[in-house]
Amino acid sequence: MSTTLAPRLVACVDALRDDRPTPDARDAAQRRLVERLERAGTMPRPRALRLVGAAVAACAVAVLALGPLFLGREALAFADVQRHFLAFETLEMTIETSAGGAAMPRQVVQTTRDGRVRVDIGSNLSVILDTARGHGISLLHDARAAAPFAFPPGGRAPRSDGEVDWLEELRTFQGMAERIAETRTIDGQLAYGFALTLAGQRTELWANADGLPLAMEIDAGGGATLALAFEFAFNRPIDPALFSTEAPPGYARADGE
């Protein structure tokens, strides 16, 4: 190890290099890798075959796009589902999260077409954003504390690495959303599922026959038993007072960011 690294860092690097997988895990992974490559075909497809593949894919897209005209509701296309996230007046999402089998506080996200957002996390924390004006406020209900903050009007709210970009990815998603063969009943409605990858996570999005999204499940993986289950409600009236970025009566004002 070079002397350019501090001793503490050298010790950590050595520890990390010494952290090895078990031989069984290594061998099993290698076996599955070889099997998967055999299934995938190990040679790149010739150009002619790629063109055929592209033509087939284009036809498939056309069939999906035109499907509702000819095939009725059974041919629900992912674009039908996606458009609800592109053009809504209001959207309310209830998010149930569990990690390692333990339930996390429920989150409720309410947002409007003009860029007002309210996030309630459990019963104690709310964050409200007015993106048009560049105002935001965090409310700690137990402590009766309010922390206003500002960000560039018309821009995005202050970001952190904790922000989850799945909604933006979903709105702009142009990849392959695979139809799930089974159906579910959600809120009394027959629901059709799509499997896709958003932000590197396997996601299942469920919608009714009109393409109205009803629920979504995200498997965050990463070695954790982490799952998020969403329920959606589009275009329900929401009390405008819920989006106020003024401190509520009785709340002490704290310094914001």
Add this chain to the structure above:
Amino acid sequence: MPTPDAILDMTDTDAHPSPAELARTYGRQVFDAAYRVLGEAAAAEDVQQDVFLRLVESPPRDVVSWPALLAASAVRLAIDRLRHRRRWRRWFALFGRDDAIVPASTGPDQNATQHERARQLRVAISALPAREAQCFALRWIEGLELAEIARATGLRENTISVALHRAARHLEHRLAEAAATTEPTP
């Protein structure tokens, strides 16, 4: 099947080995490289498969060193996952559950101090900018020389040197912070 040395010496003028051949020869090394970054076998296996399936979909050209290229690919994908995991950890920290995504210990006989050091370094690496993290992992964890990293990543050696310097300073700072919060005061 070509030997590792034969593959190491292959250039673009030679026939490319197939992804299956590369997987048989280097699959375990790719798994190990991903594991060292992630500390978890299931995630390392996902990265390992991703590395070789990408070779099937878009074979690289002008490969001077397959081991270096594969190591760079594995490290880059593993760091992407590590950084993604960090985002979730920060989210869970809001609820006091930042332990929810820390990988489990990999064996009962593993030295606890060593395991903790490795864990702290992974956490610190996940907070680095992606380029710094990749350069650091390739240089100090995978043991590649600057020239090999340059060929495998397409970065200039000067750029890599700067990234390595910054990464080391950032990591030393973060590890010192971590130690201050875990070590008892004298």
